[in-house]
Amino acid sequence: MISTILIIGGGQAGAQAIDTLRREGFKGRLILVSDEPQLPYQRPPLSKKFLSGELAAERLLFRHQSFYDDHGIELKLGVRATQLDAAVRKVVLSNGEEVVYDRLLLCLGAMSRQLTCPGADLPGVHYLRTIADVPQIQSALKPGTRAVIIGGGYIGLETAATARKMGCLVTVLEMADRVMNRVVASNVSEYFAHEHRTQGVNIICNTRVVHLDGTTKVERVVCADGTSYEADLLVVGVGAVANMQLASDAGLKCENGIVVDEYCQTSDPAIYAAGDCTYHPSLRFDMRVRLESVDNAFEQAKTAALNILERPTIHDRVPWFWSDQFDNKLLIVGLSQGHDLQVTRGDPATRSFTVCYLKGGELMAVEAINHSKDYMAARKLIADRARPNIDKLADPQVALKEAF
Numbered sequence: 001m002i003s004t005i006l007i008i009g010g011g012q013a014g015a016q017a018i019d020t021l022r023r024e025g026f027k028g029r030l031i032l033v034s035d036e037p038q039l040p041y042q043r044p045p046l047s048k049k050f051l052s053g054e055l056a057a058e059r060l061l062f063r064h065q066s067f068y069d070d071h072g073i074e075l076k077l078g079v080r081a082t083q084l085d086a087a088v089r090k091v092v093l094s095n096g097e098e099v100v101y102d103r104l105l106l107c108l109g110a111m112s113r114q115l116t117c118p119g120a121d122l123p124g125v126h127y128l129r130t131i132a133d134v135p136q137i138q139s140a141l142k143p144g145t146r147a148v149i150i151g152g153g154y155i156g157l158e159t160a161a162t163a164r165k166m167g168c169l170v171t172v173l174e175m176a177d178r179v180m181n182r183v184v185a186s187n188v189s190e191y192f193a194h195e196h197r198t199q200g201v202n203i204i205c206n207t208r209v210v211h212l213d214g215t216t217k218v219e220r221v222v223c224a225d226g227t228s229y230e231a232d233l234l235v236v237g238v239g240a241v242a243n244m245q246l247a248s249d250a251g252l253k254c255e256n257g258i259v260v261d262e263y264c265q266t267s268d269p270a271i272y273a274a275g276d277c278t279y280h281p282s283l284r285f286d287m288r289v290r291l292e293s294v295d296n297a298f299e300q301a302k303t304a305a306l307n308i309l310e311r312p313t314i315h316d317r318v319p320w321f322w323s324d325q326f327d328n329k330l331l332i333v334g335l336s337q338g339h340d341l342q343v344t345r346g347d348p349a350t351r352s353f354t355v356c357y358l359k360g361g362e363l364m365a366v367e368a369i370n371h372s373k374d375y376m377a378a379r380k381l382i383a384d385r386a387r388p389n390i391d392k393l394a395d396p397q398v399a400l401k402e403a404f
Contacts, residue, residue, distance in 0.1 A: 001102075002102045003102055004028060005029070005101065005102065005103045005104075006103070007030070007104075007107060008034075008104070009277075012042070013276075013297040013304075016305075018032060021308070022073075025309075029074065033079060037077050040063070042060045045060060046128060046130075047162060048161075050134060052162050053138065060131065076097070080094040083250075084247070084250035086250050104272070105272045107273070108244065108275075109275055110241060110277060111129070112237075113238050113240055114236075115212075118210075118212070119212030122214050123216065124234060137159075137233065140232060141233070143166070144168070146169050146233070147160075147163045147168040147232065148170075148231040148233070149170065150209055151237035152179035153182070153239065154183075154237075156235070156238075157179060157325050161196065161326050170201045174205045174206075179192060185355045185367060188367050188369060191348045192328070195325065196325070207225065208224040212234070240276070242290060244257055252267050252268055252271065254279075255279055257277055258277050259288075261281065263312065263315070264278070264307060273304070274297060278300065295319065320379065328370055333365065333368075333375060334363075334382045339358060340360065342356070343358070344356075351370055352370040354374040354400070356378075363378070363386050363388055373399070377399070378400060388403045389404060
């Protein structure tokens with residue numbers, strides 16, 4: 001009999017697991033451990049409306065304190081899980097407390113990848129991953145501030161857009177030959193680079209940061225070609241790595257994340273994992289993936305909760321992602337790895353277009369820029385393994401859902 005379920009992690013996955021477990025009738029002891037002192041909250045607004053001050057901190061919360069009180073949730077906030085002893089089903093916390101569980105759900109998330117160049121340990125090198133990272137960045141977002149962003153991915157570009165809207169003089173330094181190079185097509189990269197430059201953001205690609213200079217704090221960024229950029233504010237967004245040390249130290253199988261099966265179960269049958277920390281099978285795309293996605297964390301947590309309650313449920317969702325930059329919305333559905341054909345619907349000059357990826361004639365991914373209709377249609381079509389008529393697919397006058 002399962003009497004105690006312990007959840008470690010206070011992000012989207014942890015919050016959703018709590019909701020699902022209680023909603024599905026679990027009456028036993030339910031404990032949430034989070035190393036952050038805040039109640040579980042949303043992460044995506046941190047680089048956008050929360051950073052700009054448009055969104056109050058209380059609006060980030062998934063649930064208020066009353067929800068946890070009313071549902072009998074034991075919250076252990078501001079403490080870290082330091083040791084997991086899977087053999088005796090026990091977790092040791094940073095305050096010395098020991099928690100014994102019947103089932104454990106790891107929702108450990110991911111951690112910002114750190115700069116390793118000389119000067120990376122100077123004060124004033126900021127990362128944007130948690131609510132605690134925001135205040136010091138926010139305080140510098142003033143007209144005329146020279147803001148340097150290292151990394152041209154989602155976080156870097158979203159932060160750049162927010163900083164520019166607040167009057168900062170923004171430079172983005174990207175090591176690759178284009179922004180968002182790992183996640184979007186080249187014409188999508190070109191579109192967003194153009195949008196940023198139109199707004200006054202200085203984007204420099206093919207540049208490698210070699211060291212940071214400063215006395216009491218970072219003052220400038222120096223690149224391999226000898227160029228340097230004065231920085232009143234420096235934000236680093238060079239990717240993230242799975243937070244899996246706790247699991248690895250406990251002997252759980254880990255590889256690019258905590259390895260789970262389609263039921264979100266780890267190599268230990270009493271331990272499950274969900275969200276950004278997992279390396280899980282995508283049955284639709286026939287490969288293992290680690291996804292940094294709100295939707296994946298939400299759906300995996302629901303699946304894990306149901307399986308913990310011994311209601312066998314397979315996690316097999318088509319992933320989707322989004323990014324807001326200035327007045328542009330990028331919506332991505334599916335995974336484009338291994339595609340053999342790429343088709344663009346519409347003209348980027350109109351500021352609304354879609355890039356479709358196919359493999360063996362089957363639609364496998366879509367990047368929709370300011371085109372929510374194509375995005376909505378793609379979610380079902382990709383799940384259904386639809387095979388479009390290429391001529392219709394390439395015609396933006398034909399609705400995506402009719403191109404089959």
